[in-house]
Amino acid sequence: MLLEKYLWSVANRLVKENGFSLIHIQETNKGGQQSGVNLIKNTKSDYTFVRLIPVEFIWPNHMIQEIENTKIVAEKILKHVKGRKMKFLNLYVFQSSPSQDIHDAISRLSREEQKRIEYYFGYVDLERERIGILDKTFEKIGIPMEPFVHYLSHPSQEEPAEIFEEIKDIEKKRIEEINSIFNYGKPLLTYGIIFFNALMFLLMTFSGGSTDPLVLINYGAKESFFITNGEYWRLITPIFLHIGFIHLALNSIAIYYLGQATEKIYGSLRFFIIYIIAGIIGNLGSLFFAPSSLGAGASGAIYGLFGAFLYFGYIYPNLFFRTIGTDILTVLGINLVFSLFAPNVDIYAHLGGLIGGFIVAAIVQIPTQKGKQWRIKITSILILLLIIGVSWWGITSFDFKGSQAIYLKGEEALNKGDLQLAYRIFDHLVKEYPNQPFYHFYFANTVLQQGKPELAEKYYQQALKIEPDFPQVHYNLALISIFKDDQQSAIFHLEKALEIDPYFQEAKKLLDELKS
Structure with a gap:
């Protein structure tokens, strides 16, 4: 009973105060029972795994075999969590003091680094109330030693079943908190934006085709000459226009997946503010750095959603990398590389939208975050005001060449008188x-x-x-x-x-x- 109490008491402390979670592993000992308590903690892209293994008696050769099996378990866990690196602590908890052979077997492999895993081995001697482990191991792993030491001389008064129920309650509340973060709002506007984009595409198709430059100009595509001549609404309307069906389809898929997730996290109003302002900043980037192009598409706004996710990762780094972080960064990286080398892709609109999305997300902030980040909020407001000020000065002070497609609009105007x-x-x-x-x-x-x-x-x-x-x-x-x-x-x-x-x-x- 003392052995079981020790395991669950330490586990309870690590879960309650150090952010660990219980993890179930299909691993059994010779008696067919599950081996010990397994805990995991994510810090950005790295993981810390603690394996508390109860041992009443074991032969030295079995101990060596068990240590080797540990490495197989570690590889399986790393693949499951998709981590880049993991610190893996195996702590054998002995009811009675281990023999010198056992002590030597564990000490020989006290620390070993292999591929992306750092292995640490040690043991707890409940009979002599001591821990056999290398100095500063806990410091290197990044967890406190105190819970492991405390329960050697101060056994918990609670029964293991009671401790286990307490841990279950803690983890249940964590799951509920995570669900509340990821399900704050409903993705109503996401579907509305997709529908409105499709409607505009149909109207353009019946007006002569979405690839026709004159149709694009008439429906409000980004055109630098017209913007600098007072048609400032052209910084907004291109967000809802697309050039060709493939352009519409790809952006609709991106909005469907990214938009749903963003709107659930930020809520509909914040999501819409991020989407629109990021799209405007993306069009400003295109205006100043690609003034001769005729632009349309939701790409700047979509990259704004990526920016909103980056802000989410800044506020909830552990949760971000434990859930959607790796996928978001991978997709973002692929898209940025594609934007750099693919023809007819406006990288400036994409980068502008990405930066704009992060700035606006930092201003509106995540509704479920604890404590407002006033420093980054005020800094972001100042940066946004600077962008608006510089953009206004540039638009009103300089004449932009614009695209040569405006001659079509001139010809149309001439024909209409x-x-x-x-x-x-x-x-x-x-x-x-x-x-x-x-x-x-x-x-x-x-x-x-x-x-x-x-x-x-x-x-x-x-x-x-x-x-x-x-x-x-x-x-x-x-x-x-x-x-x-x-x-x-x-x-x-x-x-x-x-x-x-x-x-x-x-x-x-x-x-x-x-x-x-």
Whole structure:
């Protein structure tokens, strides 16, 4: 009874005060009974395992065999917990003092390092009330020696069954606490976001296709030129747009898994704040570091969820690595490497979202965490304000090239008679891309419709300098010449247009009219 009391009393203390948990191992002694008490504790990616083995009597050769079997058990445990490293303490508890041979067998293997496991061996002599183990072993393992020593001379008054029930109650409360952390909210918004993304994709498909640059611009894709010209809502709308079905499908899968877990931990409101602001910061990263790209997708917001998980790991490091930590870091690492080397992937949006997610998570904080992290909260607020301030200054102070796809929007505006928008777009394009004849042509068309033929003629001539074989430019110059009552010049440009394109019917008809 003393032997059993000692085992459970030490186990109770380690569970109650040192964060250990009982672990069941399919391991039996010669009598067929389970061997001893097994406890495990996780510290980030490392594990500490304590194995308390009761021994009433054992032969030296059996002791050596038992020590070797311990290594097999350790390998099995390490595979089960997916740990990178484990400190494995085997403490044999003897009812009667062990023989010198037994003492020597344990001492020879007092410490051994193998692969990812550090083995420590020792024994407790209940008869002589002493512990046979190397000095500073407990310190190296990271657990106190006091519980092991205390119960040698102060046996517990409780029965082993009572102690076991107490341990069960402690672990039950721990499980309930963990469940409350992982199930604080319900993933309602996650499903709503997936549905809304799919709806926007369908609308874009019926409007001309989600891969059409003009459709993307019209639905609010990230476009630097328009953002710096006051369309700040383009920092939000791209979060809900996707380019092609595969893009939508992959992001929907990511939102489904990451979103559910994040919303359960943070609750719906905090989850939505993290998702949106991380997505905005991701788009700001893309705006400043990839200003010439036309951007859309929930990737920045999704990386924000990764950032929220990193903050969760900062608050609950042991729980994080014991549960989802290794998987989250592995998936995040793979995605970051993929973002670096895959074409047409906006790494700046991803990194911006990741940083933004961590910052916002630190501000809203996890609702179940004990004690508010005021230092990191205030620091994160200041960093977020700095990001907003610098971004606002950059957006209002600089002109961004933007993507060349904005010419499609300019052409659409010209066809609809929105000359103000067309002028703004093509004036920007001829300055940023002076060697593109089409931009000069469209800008000339715009100012011509505004009633400025002299200015239009200037840009038509510029287009011809870049591209002499441009029949439409010659045709429009002929129109301006007719307006100026310069028939000879008009005939010259019409003949030039037909020389370039003999099937240019409008030019042929106008030339015939002039000659007749």
